[in-house]
Amino acid sequence: SQQGEEDPQALSIQEGENATMNCSYKTSINNLQWYRQNSGRGLVHLILIRSNEREKHSGRLRVTLDTSKKSSSLLITASRAADTASYFCATDAGAGNMLTFGGGTRLMVKP
Amino acid sequence: EAEVAQSPRYKITEKSQAVAFWCDPISGHATLYWYRQILGQGPELLVQFQDESVVDDSQLPKDRFSAERLKGVDSTLKIQPAELGDSAMYLCASSFVEQRNIQYFGAGTRLSVL
Numbered sequence: 001s002q003q004g005e006e007d008p009q010a011l012s013i014q015e016g017e018n019a020t021m022n023c024s025y026k027t028s029i030n031n032l033q034w035y036r037q038n039s040g041r042g043l044v045h046l047i048l049i050r051s052n053e054r055e056k057h058s059g060r061l062r063v064t065l066d067t068s069k070k071s072s073s074l075l076i077t078a079s080r081a082a083d084t085a086s087y088f089c090a091t092d093a094g095a096g097n098m099l100t101f102g103g104g105t106r107l108m109v110k111p
Numbered sequence: 112e113a114e115v116a117q118s119p120r121y122k123i124t125e126k127s128q129a130v131a132f133w134c135d136p137i138s139g140h141a142t143l144y145w146y147r148q149i150l151g152q153g154p155e156l157l158v159q160f161q162d163e164s165v166v167d168d169s170q171l172p173k174d175r176f177s178a179e180r181l182k183g184v185d186s187t188l189k190i191q192p193a194e195l196g197d198s199a200m201y202l203c204a205s206s207f208v209e210q211r212n213i214q215y216f217g218a219g220t221r222l223s224v225l
Binding site: 030031033035040041042043044045048088090092098099100101102103104 | 151152155
């Protein structure tokens with residue numbers, strides 16, 4: 001079963017615009033991660049935010065975490081065509097450090 | 112940069128046949144994971160190894176799926192017999208014991224069962 005649910009399921013924007021995708025989860029977590037997957041490829045880790053953190057930045061990525069609402073958001077600023085991919089949130093609830101992935105947001109950035 | 116190697120990249124088989132997938136994790140990564148990803152969905156964990164031991168295989172359909180990591184390095188996932196519903200991407204990932212939170216994925220094996 002998948003703990004995280006991403007919203008929206010699909011997002012289409014123009015190059016240069018910002019892209020925001022959200023993740024909601026059900027149980028308490030140790031940390032939450034975001035991964036990216038290009039079509040037909042494996043996942044690539046983007047960023048990890050711990051349960052005691054509220055915001056984290058990495059380059060053009062900004063992640064927020066609200067544990068009271070059990071939700072997180074990923075913001076990609078100044079998007080590029082190369083950002084076109086699926087983005088997944090994954091929660092670590094502490095059971096053997098296993099990750100539970102959401103269903104993903106499919107982002108298309110038009111040049 | 113070190114990568115997780117998986118083979119084959121694509122596999123087409125008929126139902127009731129046996130299939131096997133191979134994974135070679137990044138050198139030094141003691142933890143290895145097998146995931147199944149149905150098109151349009153997120154990956155779902157099938158089995159997790161710590162060295163050669165199974166840590167969790169609660170979601171592995173044991174009547175037809177098996178996984179092994181005999182020497183604690185590379186791993187094989189087998190399906191016998193394959194069913195139509197097994198068509199999916201099978202992803203392997205590995206991680207450092209000290210950094211089990213962050214997983215490194217291979218490119219996957221796309222299985223089509225006809």
